[in-house]
Amino acid sequence: MTHDHDLVLRPTEAQREAALNPPPGRTGGDLVVETLAGLGATTVFGLPGQHALAVYDALRRSDLRYVGLRVENNAGFAADAYGRITGEAAPLLLSTGPGALTSLAALQEAAAASAPVLAISSQVPVRGLGGGRHGYLHELPDQAASFRGVVKSVHTVRTASQIPSAIAAAWQSALTAPHGPVWVEVPQDVLAAKTSIPVVTGVDATPEELVPRPELTAVAAELLARAERPAIVAGGGVVRADAAKKLRQLAERLDAPVVTTFGGKGAFPWTHPLSLQSWLEDRHTTDFLEDADVLLVVGSGLGELSSNYHTFRPRGRVVQIEADPGKLEANHPALGIHADARLALQALLETVPERSDPTAPERVRAVLERVRERIAGQDRTLEQEVLGAVRRALPARSPSFWDMTVLAYWAWSAFDAKAPNTMHSAQGAGGLGYAFPAALGAAVADPTRPALAVSGDGGALYSVAELATARQHDLDVTWLIVDDGGYGILREYLTDAYGATPGDPVTELTRPDFVALAESFGVPGVRTTPGTLEADLTAALASPGPSVVVLPAVLRMFAPTHTG
Incomplete structure (x- = not known):
């Protein structure tokens, strides 16, 4: 009897020929690069270092595109967005060591936002693993331990033959729901050593599907079918799952109103009659969601920001x-x-009967009108005009990326993203410089669409080195920097909570x-000015x-209002 897996495991003639006649001069670094290419990668981000040079040498012999940034944390943010x-x-x-550790904040953001990043780090030579006592440059007692609490999975390689399997396992982990960052580390001597291992030509790392249990979706469908006032909270999981x-x-x-986190x-059209927006x-909004007799939460943990600071x-x-x-x-x-999220929603679509609630759009309009009235009473015309100018200048399908700055806080609630997977911010972990x-x-x-970055002057100072990267690779990115003289959002928090006065040295910054x-x-x-922002931003984009x-x-x- 012939099984399907027999056909999969049998090498093609080309694979057999390549396996029996590997080209001379290959190293463990070549195995890393060949495995990435075999998995379908076309682009890599990073920063070179002494221990990792064998990988970069192998990159020179490959078709992979290398995009080098100036700071490891920024390289991590770039990979996250990619x-x-x-x-x-x-x-x-x-x-190894400092270079690896500098990426931690970016990997934390990738984990919080479920962004699939495959981090591959060098390590000290094999004899130094787990010791922290050999005096190698960049040596840590346990480098992997620094990442274990941040990433989805950690894979340590000790021999060249382990490289393809470790990278394939990490790739599969990164792309299995929930997506997220993973960590592979390979010792310097393993990367640099010559190898006679065959060229990597076939790598299988198909992500596992996370299928809902049918008895649970049956109960959920029954609850939704019988609901009088259903509502939906749509989180980032909806976007990541397409x-x-x-x-x-x-x-x-x-006929269920939807609020997006x-x-x-x-994840849901901003102007749809059922859209409660964000x-x-x-x-x-909180009162409306509390009043739902069945609340469907999709792809959200109802954390601090999504639960109105845990007042929900x-x-x-x-x-x-x-x-x-x-x-959960x-x-x-x-x-x-x-x-x-995609598989669970499909299961509900196959089982939930149609229900009609002609009052739902009117109830949504009433909530949004009350929100507008509340904001209108706060004298925030400038802020709304600036955000409106950004929205009008930005093409509908162009992605935008927002740092932790006052305008981004406005955008979380008030910006129409126009389409899924087009608006991204650092609110997952909350780090600056994203x-x-x-x-x-x-x-x-x-490269077919211009991208927009929005930072405050404080966050911009984290990233100015990457202007060199943008120029070197001629990347189509417009960077809007709102210069308010310091850490604007922290200035407000410090003033409101602790009575700080204007000019406090904690939040005021000397800027270039x-x-x-x-x-x-x-x-x-x-x-630019608020009055000319739209025209200047349009021209730049x-x-x-x-x-x-x-x-x-x-x-x-x-x-904001947290309590009733």
């Missing part, structure tokens, strides 16, 4: 679909369905002339290559 845009695992090449169309189908079948921006820091208290039944088992019922009791290097990664992933700085890298820069637009302005947050 993974989000393409849905592929983004290889990130790092060196499930926005299925979400819309289900919402329309149920900050990580789920674009006003999660508003008590009117549902009174009805909660059905939670979540690929990360650690987030972590904050609220629920019918927990451990599954990929926007610009992430936008560079997006421009590498899709960002326009002159950009131009010193050969990147065009322009200083329409011009190929990198550009910088600086807006000197002090923006203020709207006052």
Whole structure:
């Protein structure tokens, strides 16, 4: 009897010939590069280091595109965005010790946002593994331990023959729901040593499907069918699973209002009659969700930001679909369905009957009107005008990347993302410096659309070195820097909570002339005003290559409402 797997395991004549006659001079670094190419990678991000040079030597002999950044953390942010845009695992090449550790904040963001990043780090020679006492340059007592609490899986290689299997296992882990970053480390001597191992030509790393249990979706379908006031919270899991169309189908079948979390921006059409948009820091939205007799939460753990700072208290039944088992019922009791959002929504679509609620659109309009009235009473016209100018200037399908800055906080609630997987921010882990290097990664992933990065002056100072990267690779990214003289959002928090006064040295910053700085890298820069922002930003986005637009302005947050 012939089984399918017999056919899969039998090498082709070309594979057999390549295996029996490997080219001379190959090293463990070649095995790394060949495995990545065999898995389908076309681009790698990173930063070279002494221990990792064998990989970079092998890259010179390959067809893989290498995009080198200036700081490892920024390389991680670029890989994160590349993974989000393409849905592929983004290889990130790092060196040992300090180089590896510098990427930790970026990998934390990738983990929080479920971005598939395949980090491959060098290590000290094999005899130094697990010791921390041999005196090797960059040596850590246990390098892998520094990453184990951040990434999905850790893979340590000790021999050249383990390289293809370790990278394939990590690739599969990164792309199995929930997507996320993974870590592979290979000792320097293993990377540098000559090898007679056959050329890597066939690598199977198909992600496992996370299928919902049918008895759970049957119960969920029954609850939704009988609900009088169903509502839906759509999180980032909907975007990562490419499930926005299925979400819309289900919402329309149920006549269920939908609110998207900050990580789920674009998962549901902003102007749809059932769209509650993203006003999660508003008590009117919170009250509406609490009043639902059945609340379907898809791809969200209802964490701090998604639950209006943990003030949300549902009174009805909660059905939670979540690929990360650690987030299931972590904050609220629920019918927990451990599954990929796309597969679970499909199961519900196959079983939930149509229900009609002609009052739903009017109830949604009433909530949004109350939100608008509340914001209108806070004298935040400038902020809304600036955000509106950004939206009008940015092409509908162009991706935007937002740092932790006042304008981004506005955008979480008030920005129409236009489409799924087009608006990305650092709110998963909340680190500074995300926007610009992430936008560079997006421009590498899709050079057909200009990308926008939005930073404050404080966050921009984390990333200015990458102006060199943008120029070197001629990446089509426009960087909007809102210069308010310091850490604007922290200034507000410090003033409100601790009574700090204007000019407090903790949050005030000496800044460079960002326009002159950009131009010193050969990147065009322009200083704008709120009145000219739309025109200047439109022109910058329409011009190929990198550009910088600086807006000197002090923006203020709207006052959120956490309690009724």
